[in-house]
Amino acid sequence: MGKVFIALFFWVIPYAVMAQTPVPATDTLKAGKDTTVAERDLIDVFRSAFNIKPRKVSAIEKKKFYFSFLPISSSDGRSGGRALFTSTTAGFYLGDQATTNLSSIVFTPYFNLRGRYGLPIRSSIWLKDNQWNIVGDTRVLVYPQYTWGLGGNMHERDKFLVNYNYVRFYQTVFKRIKPYFYVGLGYNSDYYTDIESNGKDNLHSFTGYKYGTTAGENTFSSGATLNLLYDTRKNSIDPLPGVYANVSYRFNTGLLGSNTDWQSLYVDLRKYISLTSAGPKNVLAFWTYYWTSLTPGTPYLNLPSLGWEPYQRSGRGFKQNRYRGERLAYFETEYRRDITRNGLFGFVLFANVNSVTEPKTYRFVYWHPAGGTGLRFKFNKKSGTNISLDYGKSKNYSAIYLNLGETF
Secondary structure, three states, rough: HHHHHHHHHHHHEEEEHHOOOOOOOOOOOEOOOOOOEOOOOHHHHHHHOOOOOOOOOOOOOOOOOEEEEEEEEEEOOOOOOEEEEEEEEEEEEOOOOOOOOOOOEEEEEEOOOOOOOEEEEEEEEOHHOOEEEEEEEEEEOOOOOOOOOOOOOOOOOOOOEEEEEEEEEEEEEEEEEEEEEEEEEEEEEEEEEEEEEEOOHHHHHHHOOOOOOOOOOOOEEEEEEEEEEOOOOOOOOOOOOEEEEEEEEEEOOOHHHOOOOOEEEEEEEEEEEEEOOOOOOEEEEEEEEEEEEOOOOOHHHHEEEEOOOOOOOOOOOOOOOOOOOEEEEEEEEEEEEEEEOOOOOEEEEEEEEOOOOOOOOOOOOOOEEEEEEEEEEEOOOOOOOEEEEEEEOOOOOOOEEEEEOOOO
């Protein structure tokens, strides 16, 4: 843990100021929600330490672009090994800040010492006055990963290593129908290549599942999505009190090139409650999602799995992919509180529980809890970007998670 904090100090602060200097900015030492205390972030700390003054700009000049960059070496909470990665978050406005949400692009290339690497890019673009929202998720991954088969009662030692390459391309365009409510149409494709296993066994015999488990098989899923979105959050990087609800129905068909025809449904609900009307952050956050395959034919790697939901943030305290089934239910709650009144440091407490259905009965039988705590360092208060350093633990596993932005 100490090494992580040391790396955090020597890596983050220099890059924070480097990321800011190319863009004109007003003085970031301005009042926050608590008007009696000036809000501060790591950029302010760096400027104060080295007596750097921001360039003065006219009163009508407004900054609309905020950039955060974090290079780090730390534990890979998803796989349990060491990882080298960078996380770049860009926040910007494409319209009046009073009527347009903050758009975001997150790029997180990484490499771990077990042969896994990837280039994921996620984006949420809000056009002027929130009339349109364009959401994208593109990933290119080389991803050897253990699987524990189907259901929630597999022992930790009963795992199977699967090697594969993966290309994802998801795009959804939402149109506002009324304030906060959107209807969207999208396209999703998943391409898994060179699916192979190490050892004498194979994925089909290990899982007993017949779709997408043949050694050396390539699987391609291609389909349209219908989406409903309700979102009252102003900033998705650091959600303020509000509500988020998303329903996505996916229909894969051979007409779009899919190897098999299959359908799925994903429902995501989040609620953020402020426990105080002013002063330091004091928020209670709730998150639940339900993910289900609706028809036979879903490739094994496309089945609902812990940590593989669209934002790939669920399951702190578990290895990614630890539980997989034809249906998955997930619940999490987190308490977020500022330690300092200026918002520079904060902490969180969280707990989550998940369950997948059993392969024969299709019932939720085994529920798996986890919990933990974490620290928050205000990286860029203009975009609300925090450095999140969390420790999560379940019955047979624990890990440290480092991210830019909140988990949900």
